[in-house]
Amino acid sequence: MERRSKAGLLLGLALAALAGAGHLALRERPAPAAPAARPATRREATRPTTTSAAAAAPDPPRRERPAPAGAPGLGLPARPRAAPPSLRGTDVDGAVIVDERGDLVVGPEILALFDYFLSATGEEPAAAIRARIVAAIRERAGGRAADQAVALLDRYLGYREAAGAAGAAPEVDPAARLAVLRELRREHFGEADATRLFGDEEREGEAALDEARIAADPALSPEERDAQIAAVEAALPEHLRAAREAAMRPLAQQVEEQALRAAGASAEQIHAHRVAVVGPEAADRLAELDRQRAAWQERLDTFSEQRAAIAEETTDPQARRAAEEELLAREFTPEERLRVRALLRRAR
Incomplete structure (x- = not known):
């Protein structure tokens, strides 16, 4: 790496x-x-x-x-x-x-x-x-x-x-x-x-x-960086070193996948990389998760566009809130509405 x-x-x-x-x-x-x-x-x-x-x-x-x-x-x-x-x-x-x-x-x-x-x-x-x-x-x-x-x-x-x-x-x-x-x-x-x-x-x-x-220190040579990082790592208890190694694996996989996407890798190439790194079953689950996330994001984007249109067309605050609530109820289930409301609060 x-x-x-x-x-x-x-x-x-x-x-x-x-x-x-x-x-x-x-x-x-x-x-x-x-x-x-x-x-x-x-x-x-x-x-x-x-x-x-x-x-x-x-x-x-x-x-x-x-x-x-x-x-x-x-x-x-x-x-x-x-x-x-x-x-x-x-x-x-x-x-x-x-x-x-x-x-x-x-x-x-x-x-x-x-x-x-x-x-x-x-x-x-x-x-x-x-x-x-x-x-x-x-x-x-x-x-x-x-x-x-x-x-x-x-x-x-x-x-x-x-x-x-x-x-x-x-x-x-x-x-x-x-x-x-x-x-x-x-x-x-x-x-x-x-x-x-x-x-x-x-x-x-x-x-x-x-x-x-x-x-990130530009004053250090590659060898000095490696030696100092190794010293920090060696000072940690063994159970923490093992935990950090385990935590690094998915982060490294994400970095490699992002680099592949930035280089224009196709969906098939991404899937092949995942199979090589995490195995076919986990790769299939990740692909399904990608599809679910994309579908959810598309619904959120559509909701945001419709909400923005309501804001432009409705000047009365009470009427605007009522229209937004109607839109929210029409587009999302009760469980999903909790998630959308949380996102809206976080965006304020």
Whole structure:
């Protein structure tokens, strides 16, 4: 890989690590056409081995289970909601780990559980997503540990909101953003829990920023760059080095694919590249995802054009809002309307 491309990948890793919450910004994505294996998240790749009594037993198969209907005191609906489209056919990430005293073990595993459900932001109301997470917690733990996990969830939701606002400006320097996030995390979680929850991500982010600066330094020779980057990498714990290597693979695949597209590669050539890199089944899933994204974007573009026409033709604000609501209801399903409204809010 060219050194400049590697610098871009390292900076991409830094920005991903700085996100911290996993899904601070809404990511528009269509529902999967068919169940597909989910790639391991970085938190999954770096999940520590637990030695508590609760964790000593073999883990049961992780699969999505419906939330209990009408559980008292949880704010759950009387009947379980259908899963959001993007979560259907997928396994629930993360875990709720309880120590031998019955207390919650605070660590990245529970953030992975939160982030799994929060990845459906925009597909259903925030209260429904929170209710799903609470139900998932209480399926996996009870008593004091469950209450502690729910309290941690509410702190995490507050942190996500604050972190999203802090990172909204595109001109924010990644290093400055890391400093802001470190401060926010300690405000919301305290020093000890912030370190348990985000310590690995912060170390990884700092290393990625260091490597990106080294790779972009014109005063260094290629050999000096390689030596300094290798030194930064060697200073990381082994589990973080393995996680970074795993995270680099899809980023490298994306960079190579973008280069092929920029060079005018055909759809057949892109597919052949994907088959060579990720295998035929994953290549087919990526092709289907491309088609779904293109169709969704086409619908959004049509909606934007029709909305702009309404704005030009209708001067009365109340009548314009009514016409836009009618257009939204006509063009999108209730689930899709949540996603479109989220996009409109983000565009303001």
